[in-house]
Amino acid sequence: MKPFSSKRISIILSLLFSIITGAAMSMSLLISFSDYYWIYILFWMLLSFIIYYVSIYNAFNKYILKKIKPYFETIDALQIPESKLYRHLEGGELLKDIDKKFMEWAKRKVKEIATLKANEKYRKEFLGNVSHELKTPLFNMQGYISTLIDGGLNDDNINLKYLHSSEKNINRLISVVEDLETISALESGSRIPDMLVFDILKLILEVIEMQEIRAKKKGIEIKLDGGDNKNVFVRADKNGVSNILSNLLINSIIYGKENGYTQIVIKEKDNKVFISVIDDGIGIKEQHINRIFERFYRVDKSRSKLQGGTGLGLSIVKHIIEAHNQEIKVTSKLKEGCNFTFSLDRVN
Ligand SMILES: Nc1ncnc2c1ncn2[C@@H]1O[C@H](COP(=O)(O)OP(=O)(O)OP(=O)(O)O)[C@@H](O)[C@H]1O
Ligand SMILES: [Mg+2]
Numbered sequence: 298m299k300p301f302s303s304k305r306i307s308i309i310l311s312l313l314f315s316i317i318t319g320a321a322m323s324m325s326l327l328i329s330f331s332d333y334y335w336i337y338i339l340f341w342m343l344l345s346f347i348i349y350y351v352s353i354y355n356a357f358n359k360y361i362l363k364k365i366k367p368y369f370e371t372i373d374a375l376q377i378p379e380s381k382l383y384r385h386l387e388g389g390e391l392l393k394d395i396d397k398k399f400m401e402w403a404k405r406k407v408k409e410i411a412t413l414k415a416n417e418k419y420r421k422e423f424l425g426n427v428s429h430e431l432k433t434p435l436f437n438m439q440g441y442i443s444t445l446i447d448g449g450l451n452d453d454n455i456n457l458k459y460l461h462s463s464e465k466n467i468n469r470l471i472s473v474v475e476d477l478e479t480i481s482a483l484e485s486g487s488r489i490p491d492m493l494v495f496d497i498l499k500l501i502l503e504v505i506e507m508q509e510i511r512a513k514k515k516g517i518e519i520k521l522d523g524g525d526n527k528n529v530f531v532r533a534d535k536n537g538v539s540n541i542l543s544n545l546l547i548n549s550i551i552y553g554k555e556n557g558y559t560q561i562v563i564k565e566k567d568n569k570v571f572i573s574v575i576d577d578g579i580g581i582k583e584q585h586i587n588r589i590f591e592r593f594y595r596v597d598k599s600r601s602k603l604q605g606g607t608g609l610g611l612s613i614v615k616h617i618i619e620a621h622n623q624e625i626k627v628t629s630k631l632k633e634g635c636n637f638t639f640s641l642d643r644v645n
Contacts, residue, residue, distance in 0.1 A: 303357045311349035318345040426593040430473050430607050434466035469605060476609040483616035490534035490620050494644050497531045497570060501561055504542040516556035523563035530644040531570050537617040544610040545574040545637050551604045553578035570643045577634040586627055590615040
């Protein structure tokens, strides 16, 4: 059964009113007439029914449309044209439709509120992390400088050492701010990848060279597989890819094992080039793998901090890869090592 029909309600009310009118008339007519009074009563009842029906139906629709139309428009964001709205009304499905639309709207709102709450939590955490990362080197510097002012400047045992330590903390501040700038530029979309065709093999060799001293200090050997010493051309943002490779290579050394290895593998498949950075280091527990690309996420905070890590590196890597519409995948076993593989568009 239809839950609501203005037509049906108008008919019922008009019938009721015309019967009352007929009854009232018959009582008065009974007194004054005796012949044909039924015809008169029937005629007046029919006439009053038509008049009642037209006025009730119009008043009813006018009232309902006036009241409900704004809700309909708001909920449905004007998806239903006005002509259809009238048809809904006449079809008797109005309340059912409003109910359905309202539930859809309510569900959407509940989802939106949940997202807003999650964003708010995320924003608070982010601000907390940023201020913490900035506060630590600032407080360190404050300590060194205060000691130098309080007489340390004349103490040859510490003056130069403390100045060097202050410089290290300034460098750390700069690197955190630069990383944050990179992330915000990538997120806002203001940094559009500068797509060029270049030889990825050559770039990898350059990045390896830059990290050789760091690797040597830990006795880590960097190996390169694939590419067969020929050129491997890709279309990508060269600076972005250099940033990805540096971050992955540095991680493989920092979280690598003493006297271990880092292996870079290049594979060409169809119109893609897959680059893997593999190490035999500490590895990552499965439960952390999905989170390592989040900003400031570090599996072992104290270990990462000791190496000067802020947990922004992989977040930048992921953003750059997404800006290229490419993918990065991680596989790892605790205490056995990691494999980070990302793709790029190949150029023949
Ligand atoms: N090759 C790896 N082996 C083991 N753990 C890793 C490796 N790479 C990343 N991780 C883990 O993932 C976390 C996030 O890495 P990410 O590079 O984002 O931050 P970070 O190295 O701590 O700091 P930075 O911002 O200086 O790079 C690291 O703290 C570390 O716990
Ligand atoms: Mg890192």
